[in-house]
Amino acid sequence: MKRSIICLIFLGCLLGNMAAESGYELWLRYRLVDDMSLLDNYRKLNAVCYFPKTTSEQASAAKAELFRGMEGLLGKLPAETSAPDGGTLWIGVSHVLFPSGDIPFGEKVRALNEEGYLIWSGRLNGKQRVVVTALTDRGLLYGVFHYLRLMQTRQSLDDLCVVENPKLKYRMLNHWDNLDGTVERGYAGYSLWNWERLPFYKETRYTDYARANASIGINGIVLNNVNAQAKSLRRDWLVKASGLADAFRPYGIRVYLTAKFSAPKELGGLDTANPKDSRVRAWWKEKVEEIYSIIPDFGGFLVKANSEGQPGPQDYGCTHADGANMLGEALEPYGGVVFWRAFVYQNERHVDRVVTGYNEFKPLDGQFRKNVFVQPKNGPIDFQPREPFHPLFGGMPRTPLALEFQITQENLGHAGHLVYLGTLYEETLQSDTYACGQGSTVSKVLQDYQRTHGISAIAGVPNVGTDLNWTGHLFGQANWYAFGRLAWNPDMCAMTIAEEWVRMTFSNTQEVLNPILKLMAMSRETYVNYTMPLGLNHIMNYATHNGPEPWHDDPVWTAFDYHKVTTDSIGVDRTDGGSGATGQYHTPVCDRFNSLRTCPESYLLWFHRLPWDYRLASGKTLWDELVSHYYKGVAEVGQMKNIWHSLEGKIDLERYNQVASLLEYQEREAMWWRDGCVLFFQQYSQRPLPEGCQPPAHDLKYYQSIPFPYDWKGYYD
Numbered sequence: 001m002k003r004s005i006i007c008l009i010f011l012g013c014l015l016g017n018m019a020a021e022s023g024y025e026l027w028l029r030y031r032l033v034d035d036m037s038l039l040d041n042y043r044k045l046n047a048v049c050y051f052p053k054t055t056s057e058q059a060s061a062a063k064a065e066l067f068r069g070m071e072g073l074l075g076k077l078p079a080e081t082s083a084p085d086g087g088t089l090w091i092g093v094s095h096v097l098f099p100s101g102d103i104p105f106g107e108k109v110r111a112l113n114e115e116g117y118l119i120w121s122g123r124l125n126g127k128q129r130v131v132v133t134a135l136t137d138r139g140l141l142y143g144v145f146h147y148l149r150l151m152q153t154r155q156s157l158d159d160l161c162v163v164e165n166p167k168l169k170y171r172m173l174n175h176w177d178n179l180d181g182t183v184e185r186g187y188a189g190y191s192l193w194n195w196e197r198l199p200f201y202k203e204t205r206y207t208d209y210a211r212a213n214a215s216i217g218i219n220g221i222v223l224n225n226v227n228a229q230a231k232s233l234r235r236d237w238l239v240k241a242s243g244l245a246d247a248f249r250p251y252g253i254r255v256y257l258t259a260k261f262s263a264p265k266e267l268g269g270l271d272t273a274n275p276k277d278s279r280v281r282a283w284w285k286e287k288v289e290e291i292y293s294i295i296p297d298f299g300g301f302l303v304k305a306n307s308e309g310q311p312g313p314q315d316y317g318c319t320h321a322d323g324a325n326m327l328g329e330a331l332e333p334y335g336g337v338v339f340w341r342a343f344v345y346q347n348e349r350h351v352d353r354v355v356t357g358y359n360e361f362k363p364l365d366g367q368f369r370k371n372v373f374v375q376p377k378n379g380p381i382d383f384q385p386r387e388p389f390h391p392l393f394g395g396m397p398r399t400p401l402a403l404e405f406q407i408t409q410e411n412l413g414h415a416g417h418l419v420y421l422g423t424l425y426e427e428t429l430q431s432d433t434y435a436c437g438q439g440s441t442v443s444k445v446l447q448d449y450q451r452t453h454g455i456s457a458i459a460g461v462p463n464v465g466t467d468l469n470w471t472g473h474l475f476g477q478a479n480w481y482a483f484g485r486l487a488w489n490p491d492m493c494a495m496t497i498a499e500e501w502v503r504m505t506f507s508n509t510q511e512v513l514n515p516i517l518k519l520m521a522m523s524r525e526t527y528v529n530y531t532m533p534l535g536l537n538h539i540m541n542y543a544t545h546n547g548p549e550p551w552h553d554d555p556v557w558t559a560f561d562y563h564k565v566t567t568d569s570i571g572v573d574r575t576d577g578g579s580g581a582t583g584q585y586h587t588p589v590c591d592r593f594n595s596l597r598t599c600p601e602s603y604l605l606w607f608h609r610l611p612w613d614y615r616l617a618s619g620k621t622l623w624d625e626l627v628s629h630y631y632k633g634v635a636e637v638g639q640m641k642n643i644w645h646s647l648e649g650k651i652d653l654e655r656y657n658q659v660a661s662l663l664e665y666q667e668r669e670a671m672w673w674r675d676g677c678v679l680f681f682q683q684y685s686q687r688p689l690p691e692g693c694q695p696p697a698h699d700l701k702y703y704q705s706i707p708f709p710y711d712w713k714g715y716y717d
């Protein structure tokens with residue numbers, strides 16, 4: 001009888017697990033463990049919790065999260081004890097848990113850094129116990145999230161010995177949020193920061209945002225757009241920012257601001273922002289002092305200078321290093337750092353943008369202060385669906401480099417397309433720069449603390465906004481999650497991360513897990529196929545960066561600089577004989593990209609200009625291969641739809657429908673890309689579509705006239 005009641009309760013909980021969900025809880029859903037024997041085991045080990053009293057905000061946040069997680073996962077709260085011996089689960093910093101200093105797994109604890117943690121289980125003082133410990137409360141917080149993740153992903157808690165230290169020190173999100181509430185290239189609604197009500201009213205969402213970020217180890221948030229407004233450094237705005245700093249502090253997150261280079265003029269009334277002018281230097285020093293008086297743990301500045309019209313030191317004949325060092329000097333007494341972006345180019349026609357960042361920054365190697373990072377994007381152009389790694393990662397051996405990824409899908413279908421970016425991130429991080437011989441991957445370059453005066457960093461431009469599910473597309477959450485996990489450990493495998501995310505977000509059952517993983521694994525290549533295959537890039541809509549516009553050509557900007565299509569050929573010669581971009585890489589990468597024989601097909605038209613009848617490895621001509629990629633991409637979206645449909649009834653209807661409807665939308669957009677691009681390039685190739693390819697339903701003019709946001713009426717009816 002008792003057993004059947006338990007079973008009924010259990011069944012009820014399981015059905016509860018299928019209840020409609022908006023996605024707001026992200027991967028921190030903490031639903032009841034649906035495996036009876038595991039649940040029993042977890043409950044036993046977590047029956048009595050010994051969590052020594054503390055006054056620290058971070059330890060309190062850790063405890064609150066632990067209890068919240070347990071209540072959900074185990075269906076009940078653990079009992080608490082103040083007597084260590086009674087506890088089955090010990091959680092605390094090591095010197096409190098083991099005041100005598102006699103730590104049973106001492107060498108493991110000594111291996112921890114200030115953010116690291118240890119999760120250990122086994123027999124301790126004669127009893128079976130689990131211990132989560134760290135040197136600091138921040139480490140403890142990360143340890144608690146990991147411990148909960150073990151249960152969320154149904155792992156055994158027996159014989160654990162998890163020793164974790166983050167491999168990068170600054171794990172940043174760079175919000176591109178404007179002070180008027182909009183987000184530059186943000187596709188999930190408006191900014192999360194409610195500046196009107198700050199600093200007084202602290203929305204629950206700020207705490208939930210901080211929780212989610214702490215769960216993946218993010219420890220720094222730049223609050224505002226790189227296209228900065230000086231106003232954000234005004235006292236009243238600093239006070240507002242302090243409200244966010246207060247909300248994030250318990251979760252180990254510091255706030256940073258972008259610094260507009262002309263602020264001494266705009267705010268300080270000076271007639272110059274010249275970094276060599278003593279008044280300008282004094283202004284920044286005073287400003288920094290003021291900031292720290294308002295936000296005592298302020299992190300530092302992110303700067304976009306002399307790029308896309310932003311002011312910068314070059315306006316005064318000075319270098320990027322002069323500008324960055326001035327800010328670094330002002331921040332140094334407080335332990336703050338500068339992230340100085342290497343994304344620099346001036347909107348000029350017929351200049352190869354690919355080589356500009358390297359050319360400007362390489363000569364400055366070794367000239368930056370110790371608290372200054374140079375921050376290149378992952379690739380040398382601008383967050384394209386596929387780019388080779390930025391050559392600066394192999395080119396500045398004496399400078400700390402921070403890598404900037406985009407999480408928001410500016411050029412990857414906005415929040416409408418399912419594209420798992422973990423594989424894109426991994427592709428960059430595992431690229432070998434050969435800077436110090438084989439194995440000098442981008443990831444290793446970032447982690448090279450010795451080279452970088454003990455600091456290291458990575459940044460992501462987030463995809464969050466006011467949408468109920470945070471990211472617009474549910475699978476956008478996976479990209480945020482993957483970025484955080486890779487920031488913690490850039491050598492993790494993208495699909496391992498995807499599996500963690502699916503288990504926590506949807507389900508641990510194989511019938512849900514396998515199809516979703518398949519979908520995620522194929523999604524990025526699919527996107528490349530239907531938009532910019534074979535190394536094509538920057539042919540998207542000029543203004544919105546969504547949809548095809550390889551035909552864009554006006555006095556300011558032309559897509560022709562990027563594809564250089566003619567009746568003979570397509571692609572950009574960036575070899576030794578062309579713009580020389582290949583020469584910015586070390587041997588043998590340089591040779592590999594330079595030679596047609598060894599250049600990966602995925603970068604073919606990035607580095608080479610080739611005739612339409614050039615034969616690829618498949619035996620097909622370049623024209624046929626290009627078109628085949630476009631058609632394959634659309635067919636793959638069809639497969640993704642089918643895979644998703646197989647999940648109907650296996651996950652809650654609300655989230656099922658969200659994704660199903662967006663996949664319909666994605667398929668239409670994929671067809672738009674395919675048909676627009678194929679017809680456009682066909683004007684030049686003057687070749688027929690390969691056999692088996694259905695001709696587009698409309699003529700080129702039709703695709704060229706689709707506005708954005710557009711009306712789909714009548715399109716692909």
Ligand code: BDP
Nearest residue numbers: 184185226227304343382383
């Ligand atoms: C480009 C974006 C633009 C950003 C710029 C940047 O289109 O909105 O301001 O990058 O990173 O990708 O500064």
